[in-house]
Amino acid sequence: MGPFTIPNSRYNLYITKKLEPRSPLYYKIISTPFQILFITMLVSTPMLLWFSWLITKPARKLQRAAETVLKGEFKEDPNLELGPKEFVKTGITFNQMVHSINQMISSNQRLLSDISHELRSPLTRLKMANALAKRKTGNSSELQRIEVESERLENMINDLLHLSKLKLESHQNKGVVDLFELYGDILNDAKYESKNMNKLLTFNQMPKVLLKVNIPLIQSALENVIRNAIKYANKNINILFLKKETSLI
Structure with a gap:
């Protein structure tokens, strides 16, 4: 501020305030707005990425759980019930849905098993009546x-009971197994049996894939198909295993 006149003097008075020297970088930044924008983005981007990862983490857990159910594995995931309040409610509902599906599948299979058992009683009485009739009137x-x-x-009832038992555990008891390990012994046994029946069974080299399946159930299914093929084929039985993208034919 100033100037102020000093009485009886030829000098003037000025009042100043000492300023701290500014960094050249400071002047450079404020003089270029694009650099301000770049620095702001450089600082905020990692934080935004971290926040977005944190927010979408429950959604990713829900997606993985849904993919597991899509593969036929009806398992409840306790981790879905952790996290933000909104996702916790969704996770609880999802687990309740999986639990209901498990109960429905188990109930259906138990009903099938109970029906099969109930059929045994009249069948047993029928066989006893047939045996008594043979004693009285002789065979006819x-x-x-x-x-x-x-x-x-x-035999049909026994097969139905066996199938019911396998299906009851099919959505729970699954294991990871190589394709050749799964089918190799069955195919070799079938090849030997077909040879004794003067028939030729051949199969191609199996692709190297890992399957997550109910091993007894899938082995039983293929064995039934192969035995029917051996029984009704004229001479040659050719089995092909083909892998197309995510499918096995």
Whole structure:
């Protein structure tokens, strides 16, 4: 401030304030707005990425759980019930849905098993009545036919019980196994059996893939198909295993 006149003097008075020297970088930054924008983005981007990762983490957990269910593994995930309040509610609902599906599958399979068991009682009485009829009247073509059909029905019930037991655990008891380890012994046994029946069974080299399946169930399914093929084929049975993207044919 100033100047102020000093009485009886030829000098003037000025009052100043000492300023701290500014860094050249400071002047350079404020003189270039683009640099300010760049520095702001440089500082804020990592924080924004961290916040976005933190916010989407529960959504990723929910996605992984949904993909697991899509593969046929109906397992509840306790981690879905941790995190933000909104996602916790969604996770609880998702686990309740998986639990309900498990109960529904188990109930259906138990019902099938119970029906199969109930069919055994009248079948047993039918076989006993047939045996008594043979004792009284002797064997006949009609009674022989009843016996054959009873045996077939009993075999069907046994197969149904076995299938029901496998399906009851099919969505829970799954293991990771190599394709050749899964089917190799079955194919070699079938090849030997077909040779004894003067038939030729061949199969190509299996692709190297890992499968997550219910091992007894999938082995039983292939074995039934191969045995039917051996039984009804004329001479040659050719089995091909092909891998197309995510599918195995």
